[in-house]
Every structure is written in C-alpha cells, then in structure tokens.
Amino acid sequence: MTPSETAELLGFAAAFDRRTVGKADVLAWQTILGDIDYTAARAAVTAHYGRETRWIMPADIRQHVLTQRADTAADIQGPGLPAAIPDADPDDVPAYLAAVKEQRTRAADGELKRRPVAELLAGVGHDIPRPETAAVRRPGPLGVACPTCHAPIGRPCRMHSGRERAPHEAREAAVHGREHDPAAEEQRRKNASRHLTEETNA
Numbered sequence: 001m002t003p004s005e006t007a008e009l010l011g012f013a014a015a016f017d018r019r020t021v022g023k024a025d026v027l028a029w030q031t032i033l034g035d036i037d038y039t040a041a042r043a044a045v046t047a048h049y050g051r052e053t054r055w056i057m058p059a060d061i062r063q064h065v066l067t068q069r070a071d072t073a074a075d076i077q078g079p080g081l082p083a084a085i086p087d088a089d090p091d092d093v094p095a096y097l098a099a100v101k102e103q104r105t106r107a108a109d110g111e112l113k114r115r116p117v118a119e120l121l122a123g124v125g126h127d128i129p130r131p132e133t134a135a136v137r138r139p140g141p142l143g144v145a146c147p148t149c150h151a152p153i154g155r156p157c158r159m160h161s162g163r164e165r166a167p168h169e170a171r172e173a174a175v176h177g178r179e180h181d182p183a184a185e186e187q188r189r190k191n192a193s194r195h196l197t198e199e200t201n202a
C-alpha cells in the first residue's frame with residue numbers, strides 16, 4: 001500500500017481505538033506494511049476489532065493478511081483439488097515452476113475459483129455408493145461366495161489359519177451349478193490318485 005493508504009488505514013484503526021495518528025506512525029506502519037494490500041489490511045483491522053479490544057499493531061495486520069492468503073491458496077491448491085494445469089511445458093522445469101508459482105499467487109489473491117466447500121461438506125458422513133457386488137459377477141469360483149469358508153465374492157478362500165488356499169470344492173461346485181457331494185469328491189480324488197499311480201507305474 002502507498003503511504004497515503006497507510007495513513008488512511010491508521011485513520012480507520014483510530015476509528016475503533018481512538019488513537020492519535022501522526023506522521024511518525026504512518027512512517028512506522030508503512031515500513032512494516034508497504035508490501036501489504038490496502039483492502040486486505042483494512043479487512044484485517046475489521047477482523048481484529050471484531051475479536052478483541054487490544055490495539056492493533058502492524059504485525060497483527062501483516063500476520064492476518066499472510067495467514068489469510070495461505071488459507072485461500074490452500075483452499076484452491078489443496079489435496080484432491082484439480083489445480084489448473086500450469087500453462088507451461090512440464091519438461092521445461094524453470095518455466096513450469098514459474099507457472100506454478102504464478103498460479104499460486106493468483107490463488108492466494110483469490111482470483112482462482114474457490115473450492116465448493118459447502119458442497120464437499122455436504123458429502124461428509126454420507127455413504128459412498130458401492131457398486132452392487134452381484135452385478136460384477138466374476139468368472140470362476142471367485143464369482144460366488146464360498147459356502148465352506150464364507151469367503152465373499154471376489155475374495156480367495158482361506159484356511160482356518162487365515163492363509164489363502166485354492167477354492168473349496170463346494171465353491172467350485174456352486175459356480176458350476178452342481179450340488180456339493182462329498183462322496184463324489186472322494187471318488188474324484190480316488191480316480192485322480194489311481195490315474196497318477198498308473199501313470200507312474202507305466
């Protein structure tokens with residue numbers, strides 16, 4: 001802000017705290033607040049006196065404005081937010097960084113669109129709709145829940161120890177639309193081992 005704006009700002013503060021303002025005050029404040037935007041500084045004074053009765057000091061204004069800028073930038077550049085893609089070639093590192101910096105400055109200035117905070121908050125606590133598991137039927141035994149170990153659709157069968165194992169027979173049977181028949185399973189196992197024995201002996 002310019003020295004005349006600083007004088008105006010001091011006058012504005014004086015309206016709240018009845019301080020007397022002289023040239024030395026303006027000079028002192030100007031030293032601290034020269035690079036601070038007048039409108040932002042004025043908002044800081046308003047915020048200060050909405051909160052406390054202590055006389056405001058230049059450091060309060062500076063701190064308030066810088067915090068405000070950081071908050072505004074955070075709202076726009078925060079995680080999960082599609083920051084505007086900087087208009088620079090990402091391979092040109094210095095140019096890209098300059099573009100990002102420029103974007104952040106504009107964000108801090110409040111020029112970029114703010115996050116729809118209310119919209120985001122409205123979603124808090126609401127269940128995220130899950131796709132119907134039945135709708136995503138998978139081929140193979142994982143396409144059905146296991147009747148033996150109760151592994152849900154898409155999850156592997158587990159042993160009692162919790163280790164993954166090949167799908168249970170009943171699950172295989174379920175996916176093929178067969179009834180699980182322990183006698184038939186025993187028979188298949190016997191057949192398989194006999195086959196193996198014959199092959200070995202051949």
Ligand SMILES: [Zn+2]
Pocket residue numbers: 146147148149150151156157158167168171
């Ligand atoms: Zn199982």
